[in-house]
Amino acid sequence: MKQLVQTKLQRYWDIRAAANFSFGGTGSGLIMAAAIGAPSRPVMVVGLGFIGLGLLSVWLEIGRPWRAINVLFHPRTSWMTRESMLAPLLFAAGAATVFDARFAVLAAALAAGYLYCQARMLHASRGIPAWCQNESVPLMLATGVAEGTGLYLALGDASVAMIALALCAGIVREVAREIYRRALFRAKAPAGTLAWFSLREEKLLTVTRLVAIALLLAALGGWPTAAFGGLLVVATGWGLKTMLITRAAFTRGHVIQHTPTRGRDASHVVTPA
Amino acid sequence: MTRYVMVADLRRCVGCQACTAACKEANATPPGVQWRRVLDIEIGEYPDVKRVFVPTGCQHCADPPCMHVCPTTATRQRDDGIVTIDYRLCIGCGYCAVACPYEARYKVTTPEFAFGADPTSAEDVGFDEGKIGVATKCTFCADRIDAGVAAGLVPGRDPAASPVCVNACVSGALAFGDIDDPGSEVSRLLKDNKSFRMHDELQTEPGFYYLWDH
Numbered sequence: 001m002k003q004l005v006q007t008k009l010q011r012y013w014d015i016r017a018a019a020n021f022s023f024g025g026t027g028s029g030l031i032m033a034a035a036i037g038a039p040s041r042p043v044m045v046v047g048l049g050f051i052g053l054g055l056l057s058v059w060l061e062i063g064r065p066w067r068a069i070n071v072l073f074h075p076r077t078s079w080m081t082r083e084s085m086l087a088p089l090l091f092a093a094g095a096a097t098v099f100d101a102r103f104a105v106l107a108a109a110l111a112a113g114y115l116y117c118q119a120r121m122l123h124a125s126r127g128i129p130a131w132c133q134n135e136s137v138p139l140m141l142a143t144g145v146a147e148g149t150g151l152y153l154a155l156g157d158a159s160v161a162m163i164a165l166a167l168c169a170g171i172v173r174e175v176a177r178e179i180y181r182r183a184l185f186r187a188k189a190p191a192g193t194l195a196w197f198s199l200r201e202e203k204l205l206t207v208t209r210l211v212a213i214a215l216l217l218a219a220l221g222g223w224p225t226a227a228f229g230g231l232l233v234v235a236t237g238w239g240l241k242t243m244l245i246t247r248a249a250f251t252r253g254h255v256i257q258h259t260p261t262r263g264r265d266a267s268h269v270v271t272p273a
Numbered sequence: 274m275t276r277y278v279m280v281a282d283l284r285r286c287v288g289c290q291a292c293t294a295a296c297k298e299a300n301a302t303p304p305g306v307q308w309r310r311v312l313d314i315e316i317g318e319y320p321d322v323k324r325v326f327v328p329t330g331c332q333h334c335a336d337p338p339c340m341h342v343c344p345t346t347a348t349r350q351r352d353d354g355i356v357t358i359d360y361r362l363c364i365g366c367g368y369c370a371v372a373c374p375y376e377a378r379y380k381v382t383t384p385e386f387a388f389g390a391d392p393t394s395a396e397d398v399g400f401d402e403g404k405i406g407v408a409t410k411c412t413f414c415a416d417r418i419d420a421g422v423a424a425g426l427v428p429g430r431d432p433a434a435s436p437v438c439v440n441a442c443v444s445g446a447l448a449f450g451d452i453d454d455p456g457s458e459v460s461r462l463l464k465d466n467k468s469f470r471m472h473d474e475l476q477t478e479p480g481f482y483y484l485w486d487h
Contacts, residue, residue, distance in 0.1 A: 005312060005314050008376070010370070010371055012367030012370040012371050012380060013367055013371060017367075058366075061366075061367075062364050062365050062366045062367075062406075063363075063364065063365020063366075063367075063380060063382055063405070063406025063407055064363065064364045064365045064406045064407060065364075067345075067362075067363075067364045068364055070344070070345035070347070070362055070363075070364050071344040071345060071364060071366070072344075073344065073345045073346045073362070074343060074344050074345060074346045077340075077341040077342070078341065078342050078343060078344040078368075079342070080342065080344040080366065080368055081344040084344065121342075121368075124338070124341065124342050124372060125342070125368070125371040125372050126338040126372050126373075126374050126475060126477075127338075127370070127371050127372055127373045127374045127375075127376065128371050131371070249371070251374075251376050252374050252376075252472065253376075254312060254327065254329060254375070254376075254471060255471060255472060256314065256325065256327055256471075256483075257469040257471075257473075257483075257485075258283075258467070258469055258483075258485040258486065259283070259314075259316060259323070259325045259485065260282075260283035260284040260325065260484075260485045260486070261284070261485065261486045262284055267485060267486065268316055268317075270314055270316055270325070
């Protein structure tokens with residue numbers, strides 16, 4: 001069997017893992033947005049619900065789900081452990097906020113930590129250039145905040161301040177994505193990863209993100225487009241993360257720095273196709 | 274200190290896959306799982322085409338990314354440098370597999386056998402339910418090393434204390450031993466030849482060296 005040197009799409013994390021990043025990012029972003037706006041009971045419940053849904057999704061993916069508690073064993077270096085340790089604290093603070101709004105700031109701080117853990121979790125995956133690229137961290141943070149503020153608008157609080165915040169978050173996400181894209185090209189990421197940006201689905205997502213920003217801009221001008229714009233921000237964030245986890249995650253491949261010299265042979269460098 | 278490493282002489286490897294077969298036999302790995310792989314690479318263009326065979330697998334890095342990301346501490350590093358997995362702790366999250374730059378880890382979620390649903394007699398003997406749903410990889414045959422050392426043997430010199438892939442190699446391309454021992458075979462090979470390590474730029478300090486020239 002011939003095994004040519006090439007990069008491969010990773011198959012260890014699928015849509016269930018992507019759901020954890022999508023729902024976890026949206027939920028934590030929503031809790032942060034609620035702390036800035038009005039930490040109402042339904043909003044907090046929805047935020048925690050999304051985080052719980054994300055954790056449930058990833059629980060369904062692991063090979064030995066009944067040992068899931070072991071995930072807490074390595075806080076010294078594992079961002080997955082840190083994320084898992086923050087989750088119950090975040091749920092406790094969120095539940096406390098339902099009864100006493102003064103806990104909203106604590107819940108928001110924990111939500112920010114949760115989102116940061118998720119971003120660093122991807123970044124620590126050194127086998128996948130698309131994830132361990134440094135610029136993936138600000139992108140994950142920006143899209144989480146954008147999704148949270150977007151969902152907050154969709155849930156009904158369309159104050160000018162919140163629309164402006166969602167608009168800023170959407171624009172920051174767009175800038176972070178462009179910086180990330182350029183960094184991947186500079187770093188000569190695997191061809192499969194770079195091809196992501198040419199996919200029809202990705203182009204559709206890009207257009208939709210820009211439409212979402214336009215709708216938020218219109219909402220600032222008084223048009224009743226804030227909720228729909230917010231929903232589009234959320235949907236495009238999920239799309240971005242789903243693509244990042246399931247379609248753009250190619251391995252490094254094997255790099256042979258020197259092929260062997262035999263007789264008068266010259267040595268070559270072999271890089272993945 | 275002891276630091277076990279493997280050395281693959283790319284000039285000697287003939288791509289016979291005896292190491293792969295020996296590993297599969299010894300560890301009863303399911304179809305598609307090759308803890309010891311040999312890449313078969315074509316380089317050049319007609320009429321100047323060559324083939325290069327590159328044994329790969331877990332590089333037993335001195336600074337293993339898989340160990341750092343593992344949320345359960347199932348992946349650990351022994352004092353002799355061998356990176357191990359405790360199958361009883363692993364939850365099969367796959368994080369180590371995406372953290373490994375060498376594509377050395379595998380996860381099988383259902384029992385699979387070479388010829389359908391039922392195992393052959395050899396597969397039946399080697400089947401381990403504990404390896405289903407968790408991460409697995411090359412162990413440098415740590416059990417053989419431990420048993421050999423306990424019996425007073427020297428890993429890399431005495432076959433009974435060496436990884437089976439090294440024992441099976443028909444061309445002497447694979448060598449194993451303690452790099453901290455200046456008298457070991459691997460130390461001599463690395464001293465007398467030019468070598469490289471894969472993805473050295475990632476600073477994982479792999480314990481797997483490739484010889485390519487004198």
